[in-house]
Amino acid sequence: MSPKSAPKKAPAKAAVPARRTQAERRETTRRKLLDATIEALVEQGYARLTTVEVAKRAGVSQGALFTHFETKEELLAVAVEHLFPRIIQDFLAGVGARPSGKDRVGAAVDMLWAAYQRPELQAAIELYVAARTVPELQKALAAVDGPHRQNLHRVARELFPDVAATHPDFDDVVELALDAVQGAAVGGAARPEDPAHRRMLDTLARFMRVAFAPKD
Incomplete structure (x- = not known):
């Protein structure tokens, strides 16, 4: 009679990253917009800088930009x-x-x-x-x-x-x-x-x- 085989272990579940809160997502977007603003200002200067360009660099819509800054x-x-x-x-x-x-x-x-x-x-x-x-x-x-x-x-x-x-x-x-x-x-x-x-x-x-x- 063959020895009993050891019970198989269930495969480990991949860790699910903690879901960010709305406040954390908002802060991340805000930082992206600020970094994009400095980047655009350096490259284009004040006269040519537009909120459309900043939003594009930050990867958000212009409408989203104006929910953070009036x-x-x-x-x-x-x-x-x-x-x-x-x-x-x-x-x-x-x-x-x-x-x-x-x-x-x-x-x-x-x-x-x-x-x-x-x-x-x-x-x-x-x-x-x-x-x-x-x-x-x-x-x-x-x-x-x-x-x-x-x-x-x-x-x-x-x-x-x-x-x-x-x-x-x-x-x-x-x-x-x-x-x-x-x-x-x-x-x-x-x-x-x-x-x-x-x-x-x-x-x-x-x-x-x-x-x-x-x-x-």
Whole structure:
């Protein structure tokens, strides 16, 4: 008599992926639209960007786009808001990657300039310039720019905690540095290889070192 064969095991059922909630699907679509907006803005510029093109790149209908954003201007402003944390994260990583003991002011100025050379941030600057004659865009950008500037000052305080705690003009110096680099970046769009940019950055770093020096 042959021995009993072992009972066959039932084939394992393939794991069924958890079904996403409506909120998760909505957030995924929203992110696709924001990424598509930045992509289209970089490639086409503000003047040629359309919501039809953004929806096409995101793989949704134009009607679906307007269930997330009421106007084109709101879409653009929120896309810029979506972009800013990524830029700041890369900026901090760049400063942190510099060898310890090196000049942190110089590193911060260099990385700030590098951030403003990124195509997506150049495209964001284009929106700010266009907002001068587009009140709806100006209003939408104003809603995101204030919190962004506050975040930049928070980052500066994290990079230079001792100076921030003791220097009464710290925020003013940071604001001046931001405006100087942003202004140079706007002019640099027409003169990207101008050696004057390097001299400006070196001068700005020297000014900040003097401004942040301990007071007698």
